[in-house]
Amino acid sequence: MTEQQAVLDMLEILECGGCVEPAHFFTLMRRTFRIAHLLYLEAEPYADELKVCRLHHTFGAYAAEIYRARGLHRIDPILKLALGGVRPVEWTMARHRFPECEPLFQAAQEIGISTEGVALPLPSPAGRMALLAINVNMSAGEWTTYRRHHLRDFQLAANLFHAAMLEHGAMAGSISTRDMRLTGRETEVLTWAAAGKSYWEIATILGISERTVRFFMTNARRKLNVVSNTQAVAQAVRHALIPSV
Amino acid sequence: MTEQQAVLDMLEILECGGCVEPAHFFTLMRRTFRIAHLLYLEAEPYADELKVCRLHHTFGAYAAEIYRARGLHRIDPILKLALGGVRPVEWTMARHRFPECEPLFQAAQEIGISTEGVALPLPSPAGRMALLAINVNMSAGEWTTYRRHHLRDFQLAANLFHAAMLEHGAMAGSISTRDMRLTGRETEVLTWAAAGKSYWEIATILGISERTVRFFMTNARRKLNVVSNTQAVAQAVRHALIPSV
DNA sequence: ATTTGAACTGTCGCTACTGACAGTTACGCA
DNA sequence: TGCGTAACTGTCAGTAGCGACAGTTCAAAT
Known part of the structure; x- marks a missing residue:
């Protein structure tokens, strides 16, 4: 029950509006859950392209460089699925449904990043889209159980953090709207x-x-x-x- | 732990894509949680009005008639807050922040509907907005505790049901985005x-x-x-x- | 008491927009 | 070979938008 308590405490912190700092949120999440890495992306659809509005993650500069250099965003099925839908996107599910995205997962394995995880779509008002990707270092079986217990926690945490980011963005934007x-x-x-x-x-x-x-x-x-x-x-x-x- | 198990089972049903029937979802929710009433609304902004795309609820025809006849949608702060934001909207919080909405809550009490509850915003792609309102028959203190434990369940369930509704709607041929x-x-x-x-x-x-x-x-x-x-x-x-x- | 700001109104003249008319060219697909 | 779709063009007549002119009224703040 200690773990449950920690989760509830964290969710309460988020709901009370603390934690607008992505780094702080990521730390909190990794301390509360068995999470390896996190990625928060806010983007705006434009034709078939994506205009990235906000991007924060814990994968490190090297992984980001690989991702960019190899143009993996073009084949990343998680982006497509999570930014276009409302349902949680399981990484391995996406991998099996889109064989052409294999280079993405191979690149992850190359640099020692697990290929288990889930991406939560976070649609926002005014047509913008966001997602929180959660990456875990577990076996497939372990992840299935863990996910079953904590997907609801992830979803609420993601929603609350996303709300905080949107409100924070509105504050920052209000300088020009003064x-x-x-x-x-x-x-x-x-x-x-x-x-x-x-x-x-x-x-x-x-x-x-x-x-x-x-x-x-x-x-x-x-x-x-x-x-x-x-x-x-x-x-x-x-x-x-x-x-x- | 039986309650926990029931919750996890229900969430699994939802995630596996069962339950596109609102009545079915409502029954499932009321069986799993101590929920009095549920309302699901999907709307599209138009001028300063709302174009209601989908509306399902368990409040009954009488309550709906009262709501409509007295024009309570014009003062309902929950609509405004939930359809304009991303954060869960606590009913009593809305009541205290918007004194002009008192007729709404008085009408609820008149016809024996509790004034405790929460509304979860469910923003969808393409600028549409939706919400799931959850109404409970509890004292304020009881609700605080219950909410603390189950808000995450509500949020995930709401998201999954909303996803199912969107997918179902897309199948049926979305008139507005077609x-x-x-x-x-x-x-x-x-x-x-x-x-x-x-x-x-x-x-x-x-x-x-x-x-x-x-x-x-x-x-x-x-x-x-x-x-x-x-x-x-x-x-x-x-x-x-x-x-x- | 003066100032400031919001709300409100009238007329002239030019430019921009809008609908309805009636087309051509190029590409991919069945 | 036709069929659909996107991109492209011309002209006319009517309506709508927009700038610049010059004001009044009312309430709140200094």
Whole structure:
């Protein structure tokens, strides 16, 4: 029961919002569980490519260099599966389902990294995707049992850490959004513009004149430092200045 | 330890992909945990409204009617918090932070529904959001302890059920994302429009005629089912169809 | 009491966007 | 060989967006 207690304690720390430092989280996880390595990736889909927003891991610089140099991200099935789905991705499962990714696992074995693990998809609002990959140093059988008991802990821990990262990112991002604060009316007109309404329609909806709608929109454009309504709405959605929900 | 075993068994059932039937999942959850009621909601942001894609719950028709008739969705802080964040939302926490939502909790008490519970955000790919709300019939103190032990189980179960629902939905043919895949040029044109460029500028940048830019934009608008470039860009940003930054 | 900021309105004129008309070219696939 | 899809182009007429002109009203803060 000591192990159970340690797990619950760790989850409580995470939920209370401590631990926005990836290194701290990784240490905590490795102290609490029998984990060899961890990787946290936040990315944004763009066409068929991925734009990496955040990347933290404990595999070390050498492993990262190998991964990059051999272009293993192109064949990594865990990336594809975890960033495209919602279900935990078992490493060996991915390995068997995608024979073309063998070089990835061979590279891991070369540099002494285990090929057992699981990747937890962490989808975020606004279409971004993230994953937490967990790598363990166990035999297949041992891992099956361990995973069965602790997948729920991994999932909750991953979710809470991911939440902390998102909130932290929002803080850091709010430096640039400080001068971008919009008034209530500006937000309203932008919201309706984002819904495809014309000035006349917005005026009717809000019960004000068309000119006034233009006035608010002009102010919003000036504050956001953009040149068109279209760009203003794009910025507003990106910075969550207008409700996405 | 029998309870632990039952939980692990249930999670295994979920992970093996059984249980795409909400009623089945709810029964399983209520049999495994001390849960009074469950609610699963999948929604899509639209203007400042919510377009409900899926809704299943065990609160009964009467409660649903009350909720709808009194317009409680407009003040429900759990919807706002859970659909806009990634962190579990404690009901009583939401109640204290948003005094204006008191009618919601009073309505619950009126019809004999407990006000203790937690809502787990389940963000999905493509900008959609979902949540699983869990309602329990316990005292506050009892719930604190129970929650501490089982939040991880709830989170994993919720994620797995949500995954099953998404996969099932994808099978059935997702209406909203079916025709939303944009071609390379459509993406490029939208991206530049989101950057505030005019048709003439985009034409110059891409080395094509202004008419052709309009052609791609028109196709993009049609695919996204929107009426203006502004709305198209808003949708594209929300659904991560064009790169942010 | 003055200032600051939000909310609000009117008109002119130019530019940008949008729909509807009617096409061509190139590529891959059945 | 046809069929579908993506990329590409032209013109016309109407609507919408946008900048620059010049204001009023109200409430809160200094």
